[in-house]
Amino acid sequence: MKPMFQVYDVGSGIDLTLGDDNEAIPRCKVAVKTLLQVFKSLASIERSVETCDINLDGEQCRLIFQLKCKHSITKTHHLTFQECESLQAVFAKDLSPNVLTCENKLLSDVVVNFSSGLEEITMNVTPCKVVLKSYSDDDNDEMAQLMKTEVSLSPDEFSEFQIGVDTDITFCLKDMRAILAFCEVAAMPINLHFEVGGKPIVFSLVHEDYFRANFVLATIASDSNSQHSNATANFTTNTTNRSQIKRSISNSSKSKLPKTNSKHLRKSQAQGHKTLPQAKDKISADEMDCNVSDHKISPEIPLQSENEVNVTEYKGFSSLEEPCFKKVKSVFFAPSQYEQLNYTRTVLAPDSDSEDGT
């Protein structure tokens, strides 16, 4: 790797070959806002700065940036810093069973579809495709319950696509957006290394000439997913055929669900109906898709049981046979009248062993 710095002097007495555990290496942290102040106006920096000297003055406790500009002008910034212990993320990037490499534009175009307030995103990978969907673990967050977004990507979109373990992995979308913004500036492809939920996901970027960047994000452990996603029921609109509005209502379709799913559903009902917005009032036989019996109605309720890794099999869509190439499926759900939730529901296909007696 070529050196990024023209002069790099860490002072005598520090043996760089000892690695990160070397106590003698000074470690400090600087507020990002403070650092950004130095590089406030990028346009003027590109235009006028000739060299930048960075010095760590231990005695005065200042990190000094001296920018020498054209016309002999000098800008000096003495920034305060704090000493700290560095966090070491425990991860073995090279041992990750799942590796994806793509241009940053691909992921940037994908994340643009998700609402800006969304905190976390779930990535579901199988050898056939990669699906990114919005994630919400906050039952009280009505906005999150109202709209869920999903985007599917095919393996062709990636320059490297290696999936050793099918998995759902959930991590912070905001962090991902920041990483993608950096990749755009660096104009480099991005690599994702990950295993399963609970283990870190690493976004890495190598600029051959100057730097390597590893962004390690924590992910939500997969067993906690199941409790959160039970609560929502939703209906999907197939973007190609509006008449096939499928409503998967947990009560009425219970009988058609495979056993494992119905257990989860009952559990969710026992927990309370507060987050079961279900637009049952408008159901008629016409609207129910006659193809229902042919398909496994799996949940548009995104259950994350161990038996079901691929929650979104989309078997409810008649156009399943086509591979999903980067299709944006915006799943919209909104109760038309909230008050009616408490009214007696018309159950079209009651479960014979129904507990709630409706």
Next chain:
Amino acid sequence: MVLRSQTVDEDFALNACIENARNVSHILKAIHFKDTATIFATENGLKVTVEDSKCIQANAFIQDQVFQEYSIRDEALTFQINLDILQECLSIFGSTNSATSMRMMYNGYGTPLVLTLEEDGAVTDCSIKTMEPDDILDFEFSAANVVDKIIMKAECLREAFNEMDVTSEVLQITMSPHPPHFRLATFGLLGQSHHDIPKDSDMVEFFECNETQSNKYRLNLLKPSVKAVNLASKVCVRIDHRGFLSLQFMIKNENGQICFVEYYCCPDEEFNEPTCTK
């Protein structure tokens, strides 16, 4: 409003006409940080003054040569006017490529300032109430007392002012015969920053400094001068023996004529210093 005909004009105490009203509004932008301004009209032209907190004063000089016609009956006329309204009237036709011509008339104490603006055949009459002028601060800044002086191209000061650390309460200006010759320093939450301009820089046209002087000025008071820096082509920074700061900005208008804008600011006193009372 009645359109005033040419023949009535000689009766006015002040009568000025300009082909491009932007030449006036452009200069006034550089001092527009308060809503009222005091206008002094003399035979040499107009001086528009804006003040704040009794600590900072900005003056814009629009010489009579900038106007196509300029006549004044009395020695000097003074009145106070709402600068927001004046600027709005001057740009009443919006920002277009064609020039708006303006006639400005004032008939002495108690009368309104009348503006007639014309662009492409459309004519607007504005009558703006004038007010009793408040006393203007006299900073007693004389050229004889100037200790340090530097004239430089506005670009370098523009960068410095625009990048300044806004969390700093003060701006310290240090001028010295030794390097760094001219230093702008801020002390903010982020740390200390210096912007140094040496006297031999090619941006500096004139540098005179006899003794090292370092003075602090409230950054929020100097903030309005950023407007002037952005419009100027050259800046002259002068500090007198009391530490009072004078910033003079040379601003070129669309016709290439030069107008000057001046800012005076008094230094920030350190409260922990013992003060001598007489």
